[in-house]
Amino acid sequence: MPEFDEPAIVFLGLARLKGVGFKSLRELGGVDVIGQKFASGGSDFIESVTRTSEANAAQRVLQLGEEAAGVLKKDGIELVRINHPRFPVQFSELDPNLRPLWFFYEGNHELLATEAIAVVGTRSPSSIGEFLTRYAVSAAQEAGATIVSGLAKGVDELAHEWALTSGVPNISVLGTGILRAYPAKNAELARRIVADGGLLISEYMPDAAPSAETFVWRNRLQAALAKCVIAPEWKRSSGTAHTIKFAKRMSRPTINLRINGVFPPPDHGTADEVFEVPREHSELMAVLRKVDPLTEARILTLQQQSLF
Numbered sequence: 001m002p003e004f005d006e007p008a009i010v011f012l013g014l015a016r017l018k019g020v021g022f023k024s025l026r027e028l029g030g031v032d033v034i035g036q037k038f039a040s041g042g043s044d045f046i047e048s049v050t051r052t053s054e055a056n057a058a059q060r061v062l063q064l065g066e067e068a069a070g071v072l073k074k075d076g077i078e079l080v081r082i083n084h085p086r087f088p089v090q091f092s093e094l095d096p097n098l099r100p101l102w103f104f105y106e107g108n109h110e111l112l113a114t115e116a117i118a119v120v121g122t123r124s125p126s127s128i129g130e131f132l133t134r135y136a137v138s139a140a141q142e143a144g145a146t147i148v149s150g151l152a153k154g155v156d157e158l159a160h161e162w163a164l165t166s167g168v169p170n171i172s173v174l175g176t177g178i179l180r181a182y183p184a185k186n187a188e189l190a191r192r193i194v195a196d197g198g199l200l201i202s203e204y205m206p207d208a209a210p211s212a213e214t215f216v217w218r219n220r221l222q223a224a225l226a227k228c229v230i231a232p233e234w235k236r237s238s239g240t241a242h243t244i245k246f247a248k249r250m251s252r253p254t255i256n257l258r259i260n261g262v263f264p265p266p267d268h269g270t271a272d273e274v275f276e277v278p279r280e281h282s283e284l285m286a287v288l289r290k291v292d293p294l295t296e297a298r299i300l301t302l303q304q305q306s307l308f
Helices: 006-015 022-027 031-041 043-050 057-074 109-113 127-142 155-166 184-195 212-225 239-249 281-289 293-305
Strands: 078-081 102-107 116-119 146-149 170-173 199-202 228-230 254-259 273-277
Touching: 006 022, 006 031, 006 057, 006 078, 031 043, 031 078, 043 057, 102 109, 102 184, 109 170, 109 199, 116 127, 116 155, 116 212, 127 146, 127 155, 127 228, 127 254, 127 281, 146 155, 146 212, 155 170, 155 184, 170 184, 170 212, 184 199, 212 239, 228 239, 239 254, 254 281, 273 281
Parallel strands: 116 146, 116 228, 146 170, 170 199, 228 254, 254 273
Antiparallel strands: 078 102, 102 199
16 A cells, blocks of 8 residues: 655645645755755744645644545555656756656556657647548557557547556546546556556646646656657647657657558658658557667666565
8 A cells, every 4th residue: 555654745735735836846856855845944934835824724734634644545645756666767858847756656666667669749630630640649559658648539539548558558638637537538448547557647636626737747757757749630720749859859759651642631740760550560660669879778777666
């Protein structure tokens, strides 16, 4: 069962106070820094954050935190903060201003020690886009890779579904809290991913609602976890475009697929590499199987971390 120490309890409790949001928690420095400030300042620290005066503020935060931790324990949800042995090396490779300071997860954490390929795209795929999504997941299976996607409507949910059908390990990086699937109908898909040995990740507070900003910001984590990004169908002005940008910023290959020289319908974005399906299948597989020494070292480090 997950365990939550006092800094984690304080962090969870503070997050439930009015006016304390995701950005505030990041600005405060994350779980351990908040815990240190609470230990030295108590109610004075809480009042400085909320800009209100309340009797027994420290006790209230601890009570709220214990309640939140109880819910997470019941559902088997863990909280990992930066510098913890389970904090992924891939996240540490992000620029400091992009690096998550914590995240929640449910499921098989050891999947973070595997090679992964992100398959992401539009929420309204064409029939060609649907075919290319399934093809991308099947190619990942052939390469022995884990799938990373975002549980959103369209390409994301199709990638997760086909991975479940094909026996491909699944990581879903959520743009909402881990207790709040979006769209709501995908709550069952999330449960199936975990039951099948997959992993759910979110850096947002467990009951956080969706917003355009949260989906864009989470896309950097999808790019970080994957050794390359395949976008079967996407638009130039879309969330997937941000994933592509983050991937390029981290020197991750970005891949488009097409059939008979044709991309899926209009406004299709372009990535670094384009492969014809199925004519250039062998070339695509060569890219997907390629592992540079840094990636091998990263995977070894993650495997060592998973022993703790």
